[in-house]
Amino acid sequence: MIENHPPGLDLPKLRAHLDRELPGGVDGELRAELIEGGRSNLTYVLTDGLSRWVLRRPPLGHVLATAHDMVREYRVMTALRDTPVPVPETLLLDQETDTLGAPWYLMEFVAGTAHRDVAPLAALGAERVHALGGRLVETLAALHRIDPAAIGLADFGHPDGYLERQLRRWSKQLAASRSRDLPDVDRLHALLAERLPVSPAPALVHGDYRLDNVLVDDRDALAAVLDWEMSTLGDPLTDIGLLVMYTELAGVGGGIIPSAATAPGFPKPDELVAQYAELTGRDAKDLDWYVAFASFKLAVVAEGIHFRFQQGRTLGAGFDRAGEMAPILARHGLRTLKEN
Incomplete structure (x- = not known):
């Protein structure tokens, strides 16, 4: 619903800022929809x-350190503008807190559908759904083939020791949001640390690549890849491992994990992996660690949402059920590692 006073936005202050930075860009009364x-x-x-x-x-409210980096999202989308990876055009970045109480950025509106629910996707028919799943992998492979230095992102991350740092980072974020005992999550973290793999050649990684983080246009093409807050230079197998995890758990947790990948025709996990390996030339046969790591990451995210929801400081439908997801995700990770 379009509102004049949406939570998290001070529209008069925002309008004044836009009039200063993008003069003539806004014509009528400014309204917003969350x-x-x-x-x-x-x-x-x-x-x-x-x-x-x-x-x-x-x-x-509660913001985990480094998890919501506006500058990061803005920079990577700006750099990807003229590459095969479709992104919205970036328009304005405000790193200060005077206007909205936090950094923020503005980008173009891209028309399209972010498929979360199974029914709208299934309505396309199995053949179109299968082709869309293939295009999802094609775009991920295109991202991983980009030379970061060629688009000004040579310093966008530190690939050496990436997986070890990722484990430390997510462990710290779990500690920052911990409000209860989570033995399976702790066990999964310990096993991941014990079995840390050797990473392949680094690439630009999205960090949260999945079907509902892309917009699909009315021709079934990917119109834009969204939500780049976790992007960096690192191990590209983390992206395909996460996509596999979302496919395996589609619809679990009362819809908290999107159900769209359960639509007839959507590629099975082994199809996604085989296509990715063919397009990139990377060895993606042994993804168990990466799928388990994706389960751990999402468990930490779910626990962070649960923490903020308990404080009454988060917005969004279904967040009241986030607390049930961390144990479910941890058990999936343990099963993937054949420890449950």
């Missing part, structure tokens, strides 16, 4: 009655 479905950063559609834009800002 887009439901995201688990972390908040996404709004802005309109002046004639044009539309998208604004991203960190969540209200």
